[in-house]
Amino acid sequence: AQRVTQPEKLLSVFKGAPVELKCNYSYSGSPELFWYVQYSRQRLQLLLRHISRESIKGFTADLNKGETSFHLKKPFAQEEDSAMYYCALKRFGGGFKTIFGAGTRLFVKA
Amino acid sequence: KAGVTQTPRYLIKTRGQQVTLSCSPISGHRSVSWYQQTPGQGLQFLFEYFSETQRNKGNFPGRFSGRQFSNSRSEMNVSTLELGDSALYLCASSSVDAGPQVTRGSNTGELFFGEGSRLTVL
Numbered sequence: 413a414q415r416v417t418q419p420e421k422l423l424s425v426f427k428g429a430p431v432e433l434k435c436n437y438s439y440s441g442s443p444e445l446f447w448y449v450q451y452s453r454q455r456l457q458l459l460l461r462h463i464s465r466e467s468i469k470g471f472t473a474d475l476n477k478g479e480t481s482f483h484l485k486k487p488f489a490q491e492e493d494s495a496m497y498y499c500a501l502k503r504f505g506g507g508f509k510t511i512f513g514a515g516t517r518l519f520v521k522a
Numbered sequence: 523k524a525g526v527t528q529t530p531r532y533l534i535k536t537r538g539q540q541v542t543l544s545c546s547p548i549s550g551h552r553s554v555s556w557y558q559q560t561p562g563q564g565l566q567f568l569f570e571y572f573s574e575t576q577r578n579k580g581n582f583p584g585r586f587s588g589r590q591f592s593n594s595r596s597e598m599n600v601s602t603l604e605l606g607d608s609a610l611y612l613c614a615s616s617s618v619d620a621g622p623q624v625t626r627g628s629n630t631g632e633l634f635f636g637e638g639s640r641l642t643v644l
Contacts, residue, residue, distance in 0.1 A: 444631075446632075448633075455525070455635045455636065455637055456565075456612065456614075456635040457634075457635065458632045458633070461632070498564070498565065500633075502631060508553060508555070508570055508572075508577065508578065508616065508631060509555075509567060509570060509578045509580075510555065510567070510614075510631075510633055511567060512557070512564055512565040512567075513564065514563070514564035515564050515565075
């Protein structure tokens, strides 16, 4: 069965410190992985996708198939990064199904 | 383009009642997915519709049902409400048209979310 695990419910860091939000997945096929973010009083929205290999707002995420991980990283956290972050896995075949992890709340302290 | 619109935004029901939630996807999006969001469980997948057909269903009891209309608008219904059904119900649309034969990399099917319908069951 497909599963996405985010081991940390809450992550608190100081402004300017590096941040890493962990995500592990289980999936028998080749996954499509995403990070979604929900800022206070805003809709859940896409942050980045692994297939694009992009950096958004200073965040990057590398898919490690050997470790089945897709950790989200940023070298210098900003206060505006405080939000709820969800790792998601999209399954193709027989229709679409995107599975989300439980989410990690990131709090960046001044 | 207008975003995904969900109605009603808030509603209060009592146990045993039923509720219908509505979702209007972004124009041109044919895939609509529904999620239940709760503080303890995060986002739980309910179902996904494409061209009026339910293609995927999550692990929810039969009290949870949905449908999609020819204009891609979707509704979900919960019958015989229970206290545990209190949650934020999110709808998301996607522009990916193809099914299993979609070519990876051509369109990864980003989900665009609505603001949600917050259901409270008393």
